[in-house]
Amino acid sequence: MKFTPGPGIGGHCIPIDPLYLSWKKSLNYNARFIEVADQVNMSMPHHVVDLIQDALNEDGKALKNAQVLVLGVAYKKDIDDLRESPALDVMATLVGRHAQMSYHDPYVPTLRLNGGVFQSVPLSLEALSAADCVVVITDHSAFDWEMIGQQARLIVDTRNALKGVSTGKARVVKL
Numbered sequence: 001m002k003f004t005p006g007p008g009i010g011g012h013c014i015p016i017d018p019l020y021l022s023w024k025k026s027l028n029y030n031a032r033f034i035e036v037a038d039q040v041n042m043s044m045p046h047h048v049v050d051l052i053q054d055a056l057n058e059d060g061k062a063l064k065n066a067q068v069l070v071l072g073v074a075y076k077k078d079i080d081d082l083r084e085s086p087a088l089d090v091m092a093t094l095v096g097r098h099a100q101m102s103y104h105d106p107y108v109p110t111l112r113l114n115g116g117v118f119q120s121v122p123l124s125l126e127a128l129s130a131a132d133c134v135v136v137i138t139d140h141s142a143f144d145w146e147m148i149g150q151q152a153r154l155i156v157d158t159r160n161a162l163k164g165v166s167t168g169k170a171r172v173v174k175l
Contacts, residue, residue, distance in 0.1 A: 005175060007137050007158040008044040008086025009075070045089035048175070049097065052133055052156050055173045059154060061132055063097050069131035070094075070103040071123070071148070072138025073111060080107035087137040088113060102127070106142050128152045134170075136161050 053063040073087035074080055082088065087103075092114055094101040103111075104123040111118050121127055123143070128134060128151035136148075139161035148155070149167035158175045 004160075006044070006086070007048045007090060007175070009041050009084070045086045046093060048086075048090050048135070048137075048156065048158055049093045051173055051175070052094070052099075052135060053097070055154055055156055055171070056133055059132070059171075063094075063099050066099050066132040067130055068094055068099045068101050069121070069127060069134045070101065071105070071134060071136045071143060072140050073103055073105045073108050074138050074140075077138055077140050078107070078142075082108060082111065085138075090135070090137060091118075105138065106140060123148075125151050 049063075052068065056063055056066050070087060070091055073085060073091070074082060075085040075087075088111075091101055091103065095114055101118075102121045103118060104127070105120050109120050125147070128148060131152060131154075133154045133156060134148065134152040136155065136157045136159050139159040143161070145162055145165045149162050149165045149170050149172075151168075152170045154173070155162065155167070155170050156173045156175075160174060162172055
């Protein structure tokens with residue numbers, strides 16, 4: 001199975017199971033690579049937020065009070081599973097840094113985060129054009145990438161979802 005860099009890893013086994021090897025010292029196995037990979041994976045959501053902040057700064061905007069629209073919150077495309085999703089850490093950090101965060105995910109109509117309940121907003125021309133930054137976390141097949149590329153001003157694309165798409169006026173920042 002092909003694995004490509006992204007905003008972090010999620011699911012019920014890949015982010016967790018290798019750590020059991022690291023923990024099981026009686027195997028006489030040095031699991032340094034597993035531990036380093038875990039550190040990198042755990043840092044990715046914060047790296048994504050730093051990219052968002054830097055991209056906004058380049059446009060003369062602060063992250064605080066910026067309208068940030070997150071696209072996709074499930075841990076992988078075309079499912080509704082939030083387990084260990086990096087989107088949750090990205091979103092919590094955005095809220096913690098006082099961004100005006102909203103999300104759209106056709107598979108996840110509501111989610112709980114930081115003691116609050118968030119509702120998926122409709123993916124519309126208005127939502128895209130109102131966002132100071134659109135962040136692609138999960139590249140669901142249902143997303144209209146042409147419309148997103150044409151209507152958004154700034155896109156942080158953590159999945160290379162806009163590869164080969166006409167982005168019109170949008171500035172695209174890749175991971």
